[in-house]
């Protein structure tokens with residue numbers, strides 16, 4: 778092989794490898810949250826059970842306190858009217874009154890916040906939670922379940938509604954009740970095996 782081509786290939790390989798190393802290092806730095814002696818709360822809203830399953834899988838791995846967000850109000854049994862009511866609530870910025878409460882939010886360092894994706898955003902119940910509690914200065918780790926649309930605006934809206942919080946960019950976004958991969962995701966974030 779032409780020596781010049783060989784030299785070029787070696788240089789390119791070295792550049793690619795060092796670029797990857799920097800990227801991997803930055804990724805690790807950004808991802809890790811301080812889990813040392815951290816007090817953990819896992820708060821979630823779940824309408825049909827998927828987000829609850831994910832919350833329980835997180836809890837199994839991290840320990841801490843599990844908290845189900847419940848509110849006043851109800852939805853029709855039929856799917857379409859239910860989704861239409863939810864759509865209107867989101868458009869109107871409706872914030873249902875919470876009917877479950879966290880005893881002492883100030884003691885938590887890390888708060889996982891779980892929501893289904895509803896019309897591309899978080900549910901009104903989760904918005905009520907975010908606006909009712911002072912989570913400023915805490916690390917907030919989103920976990921989102923969806924029906925095929927993925928993350929859409931859920932995490933950006935959660936970040937906007939969680940005033941002064943450090944919302945992790947490396948939350949969980951999973952289809953339905955999928956829990957496969959949760960252990961690895963939590964380990965990447967710095968939670969012990």
Ligand SMILES: Cc1cc2nc3c(=O)[nH]c(=O)nc-3n(C[C@H](O)[C@H](O)[C@H](O)COP(=O)(O)O)c2cc1C
Pocket residue numbers: 822823824825826827828829859860861863864893894895896897898922923924925926927952953954
């Ligand atoms: C009112 C409503 C709106 C929804 N909108 C979306 C959506 O915009 N994108 C999407 O991917 N899934 C959407 N879904 C599907 C849910 O996000 C998905 O089934 C989720 O896992 C349900 O979580 P849960 O069982 O904890 O309630 C919607 C479901 C409902 C009930």
